[in-house]
Amino acid sequence: MSPDILDETTEIWFGPQHVSAHGWAAKLTLVGDFVVECDPNAGYFHRSAEKCLEFRNFRQGALIMERLCMLEAFLAEYPYVQAVEKIAGLEVPERAKVMRTIMMEASRIHSLQFWWGQFSAELGLFAMLLWPWVDREFFLDAFEELSGSRHAVSYSTPGGVKYDFNDKVLEKLDIAIARFEDRMPVMRDMLMGSPTFRARTEGIGQYTLKQGLKFGLSGPPIKACGLPMDLRKDAPDPNLAYDMIDWEVPVTESEEHPGESDAYDRMVQRFREMETSVEIIRKLLPLVPEGPIVDPKARGKSNRLPEGEAYGRVEGTRGISTLWLKTTEKAQTPYRAKIRGPCFNSYYSLKHLVPGAKFADFIVVFGSLDPYPGWWDR
Amino acid sequence: MGFFRNLGDIFQILRHVFRQVMSRPFTYFYPFEDREYPERTRGRHIHVREKCTACMQCVRACPNVAISIDKSDKHYEKDAALFFDYTRCIFCGMCTQACRFDALFHTKVVDISEGEREDLLYGPDKIETLDRDPLEWRGRRFR
Secondary structure, eight states: OOHHHHHOOEEEEEOSSSSSOSSOEEEEEEETTEEEEEEEEOOTTOOOHHHHHTTSOTTTHHHHHHTTOGGGHHHHTHHHHHHHHHHHTOOOOHHHHHHHHHHHHHHHHHHHHHHHHHHHHHTTOTHHHHHHHHHHHHHHHHHHHHHSOSSOOOOEETTEESSOOOHHHHHHHHHHHHHHHHHHHHHHHHHHTOHHHHHHHTTSSOEEHHHHHHHTOOSHHHHTTTOOOOHHHHSOOTTSOGGGSOOOOOOOOOSSSTTEEOHHHHHHHHHHHHHHHHHHHHHHGGGOOOSOSBOTTHHHHTTSBOSEEEEEEEEOSSSEEEEEEEEOTTBSSOSEEEEEOSHHHHHHTHHHHSTTSBGGGHHHHHHHHOOOHHHHHO | OHHHHHHHHHHHHHHHHHHHHHSOOSSOOGGGEEOOOOTTOOOSEEEOTTTOOOOOHHHHHOTTOOEEEETTOOSSSSOOEEEEETTTOOOOSHHHHHOSSSOEEEOSOOOOOOSSGGGGEEOHHHHHOOSSOTTOSTTOEEO
């Protein structure tokens, strides 16, 4: 590099037309091949979901929530349903609790498989793009058999769930999990052992636990630093079945740099998340009790809610997603709904993580945090 | 050791490659081939007019105002004409769940794309009949 190049800075817009930038854009200032400034821009994906929620009744609201993040639809719709259940004082049948939990974990695996393929493709490993996506199809088949739709499942409803398990659903879910268990370890070893992958991810996008907490990160990016912060364990929801079984929060503690995480650690962490999800599903499937799937009084009770406010939250694939709901007396629609997605923080932490990295590593840092534009633009 | 480890890796990769080669393709030659859709598939609707009581529950349940109803158009004692706007419908299934008289159903017809926008506004004639069997179309083969 000649000294002239180092004196000049170049501004490049990464996105919104870039293939990897699906609905977002970041302005990068480069000196030579190094990024010196990163300015993430939100707003390309804005659909005014919070305002839309104010015009939908309490059974329709979950439909908008699941469209915020189609990849984790079972998880994304849950904070709204939970908040409505809290305000209306609804009781969820045992069967619905277990079924919800199973499908939420299946959704987590499916979302992580999608991310895994996409992240590999962003690194240029295109074979690893398609292999997890083929396995992911089997989970989608199970979702379709259950609800009639592959992505927009609209499964949870205040007071229970909408669709019951049947033999075909359980069979397809079993096929999907068996295939996943069979193929995942091989693909994981192939990817993690690849010298190309290690060279592209090790030491990239590194931050300490303290920094991560300061950024407001949650979920796998913070668990990769070694902190077992997980809502499923820390604050078990009475309307979910996580406390019915024994399971451990997956945590990644790097030997080379304890208390810190880089892109490689976050990859390891997400593989552990998938393994934990499979473990939870395997343990919960025999525990599905007989009974109704929805509280018979739920329909009447969720028509008009009393005055109140509630906070719904769930440990999603990308971190903790929450929703604050306020209602007025005998309201048919919410007075105000405020969504806090997990990805706003991970997206804007790029501002601090990217400077100093090479231009080609920008997408590695972005991909390793797994942000989804629907969560920060709402 | 490195040599044997690499050999093992290569065998594992080959095992997966051969498995992929021997298994059937995951993609379909779409307009001419299709798969069987599950029972609960949320495709286009069908309105059974004999059973309809014009209770408006489907209209109220719809989050996107895709359904409108004309109560003056009666063929039977209580029924009404239903107008479906498929430019607005998101196939969420709220209307069919709201119907307590078994008068509104989803079908397995999921390919309803049209050349003109107006063709997606289904009037009472179109929403009450299935112009084709969902499984037999364009000489499709199913696997």
